[in-house]
Amino acid sequence: MRVQARRRQFPLVRRCVFSPRFPLGAVAWYSRPVQQDLKNLTREELIAEIAKLGEPAYRVDQILSWIYPQRAASITAMSNLSKGLREKLAANYSFTTLELVRKQGSHDTTQKFLWKLSHGQLVESVLIPASLALYGERADRHTLCVSTQVGCAYGCKFCASGLDGWKRNLTAAEIVDQVLAVERHSGIQQLQAVLQSSPSHDSGTQALKHPGTSSRLINNIVFMGMGEPFANYDNLMRAIRIITAPWGCGIGARKITVSTSGLVPQIQKFADEPQQIRLAISLHGATDEVRLKIMPVNRRWPLKELLAACDYYAKHKQRMITFEYILIEGVNDGLDQAEKLAAIAKRLNAKVNLIPYNTVEGLAWKRPSEHQCETFYKTVRRHGATVTLRIEKGHDIDAACGQLRLKTEREPGG
Structure with missing residues (x-):
């Protein structure tokens, strides 16, 4: 009996650049789950993501306020969000913070x-x-x-x-x-x-x-x-x-x-x-x-x-x-x-x-x-x-x- 290979549960991401000096190894394949980054999302996209988490819509502006006006360095720093929401955000999304x-x-x-x-x-x-x-x-x-x-x-x-x-x-x-x-x-x-x-x-x-x-x-x-x-x-x-x-x-x-x-x-x-x-x-x-x-x-x-x-x-x-x-x-x-x-x-x-x-x-x-x-x-x-x-x-x-x-x-x- 032929066993069908189980399909991967996460997408493969291909990155490629075309340029006058195409570098060796410029095409890279990554076989790991791709997490959305909160700083990569528009307000409309964040509204949809927060709805998926079962959270009320007003959380969107709270999160955006922490990211942009207050320039939070981490999800943990978003102190007026509930601990449960911060844990959900940390589990489901990445949060880019550049290290000086x-x-x-x-x-x-x-x-x-x-x-x-x-x-x-x-x-x-x-x-x-x-x-x-x-x-x-x-x-x-x-x-x-x-x-x-x-x-x-x-x-x-x-x-x-x-x-x-x-x-x-x-x-x-x-x-x-x-x-x-x-x-x-x-x-x-x-x-x-x-x-x-x-x-x-x-x-x-x-x-x-x-x-x-x-x-x-x-x-x-x-x-x-x-x-x-x-x-x-x-x-x-x-x-x-x-x-x-x-x-x-x-x-x-x-x-x-x-x-x-x-x-x-x-x-x-x-x-x-x-x-x-x-x-x-x-x-x-x-x-x-x-x-x-x-x-x-x-x-x-x-x-x-x-x-x-x-x-x-x-x-x-x-x-x-x-x-x-x-x-x-x-x-x-x-x-x-x-x-x-x-x-x-x-x-x-x-x-x-x-x-x-x-x-x-x-x-x-x-x-x-x-x-x-x-x-x-x-x-x-x-x-x-x-x-x-x-x-x-x-x-x-x-x-x-x-x-x-x-x-x-x-x-x-x-």
């Missing part, structure tokens, strides 16, 4: 955070303050640079993120928790410092009592950290929906920028999204010949196709694109590139952000002199384009993408 491995601050108050994920891999986030306010007091606006992948498969020649290849995509929960974790480790401490210096400061007192309101530390988000955001498109967009939701992080879509190396199909798809999210393009070369030296992705999607996709985005969104342009000595800092860059930006009504190269250990390139950077900037401006030259923030803390992670992993015992 290292935090570095620089003289301009830029801070870099190195996080350990549940499987021991490392990712980075960078908190960047606005320019100092009047009289030199601490600025009250902060931008968080967020990672979307462990490593990167696209091999941009100036970037440390891809030196060890691509490992995996981050989940939406891991993306969202970078925002929450930075505020857990920085926001409240800064408010406490305000209270210590001015105990009668009413707004500071209220912020500590209600951490979801005036204690908001992060005002802007740029997906410009480790990894190519558009190579993790679905998780990226789910994270953005949670970050922008009023029940979530509550950061407006217009305060969010996604930076891509130039994945044309995803740029077009992004243009069709309903939210008004900003787009930045890692250009770094105004001709195919120069850009290909820096950006291997240009082989797959050359400038003609990339700029057509940018035009599609600009017309659909009626929003200004930003071209990020890292200045590298002797590679792309010639004045002929400045003139061509200005022409591209003017045609698309785009803004140019010039960034002096951050030295990366293991890469031979150097940043141009201050004089050359200034000359390049003036040339772009003289040819009629909107352009900025980035003021240095974080050059002394391994602030280029992936540097702190590589440095930590290569330390003895790392």
Whole structure:
């Protein structure tokens, strides 16, 4: 008698990434139960999950309040939930909480955070303050640079993120928790410092009592950290929906920028999204010949196709694109590139952000002199384009993408 094999009681999950540098072992099969992560769920999804547990609907807003405004680090910390509900949540759902491995601050108050994920891999986030306010007091606006992948498969020649290849995509929960974790480790401490210096400061007192309101530390988000955001498109967009939701992080879509190396199909798809999210393009070369030296992705999607996709985005969104342009000595800092860059930006009504190269250990390139950077900037401006030259923030803390992670992993015992 033939015995039929018993079917597995849990799904098999396949993870796969297609990229110009497809890494060995990039297709992984996991044969273990897949638990939903509470930080991966929208409010509507959480309503359905709570109903399955037989709990009343009002529990949903209690849970969301603990996750987002109060930035709870665990299910156990949700003290106004019954012990029985906390046990049910812990048994049925995971709860991503990034572990802080290292935090570095620089003289301009830029801070870099190195996080350990549940499987021991490392990712980075960078908190960047606005320019100092009047009289030199601490600025009250902060931008968080967020990672979307462990490593990167696209091999941009100036970037440390891809030196060890691509490992995996981050989940939406891991993306969202970078925002929450930075505020857990920085926001409240800064408010406490305000209270210590001015105990009668009413707004500071209220912020500590209600951490979801005036204690908001992060005002802007740029997906410009480790990894190519558009190579993790679905998780990226789910994270953005949670970050922008009023029940979530509550950061407006217009305060969010996604930076891509130039994945044309995803740029077009992004243009069709309903939210008004900003787009930045890692250009770094105004001709195919120069850009290909820096950006291997240009082989797959050359400038003609990339700029057509940018035009599609600009017309659909009626929003200004930003071209990020890292200045590298002797590679792309010639004045002929400045003139061509200005022409591209003017045609698309785009803004140019010039960034002096951050030295990366293991890469031979150097940043141009201050004089050359200034000359390049003036040339772009003289040819009629909107352009900025980035003021240095974080050059002394391994602030280029992936540097702190590589440095930590290569330390003895790392």
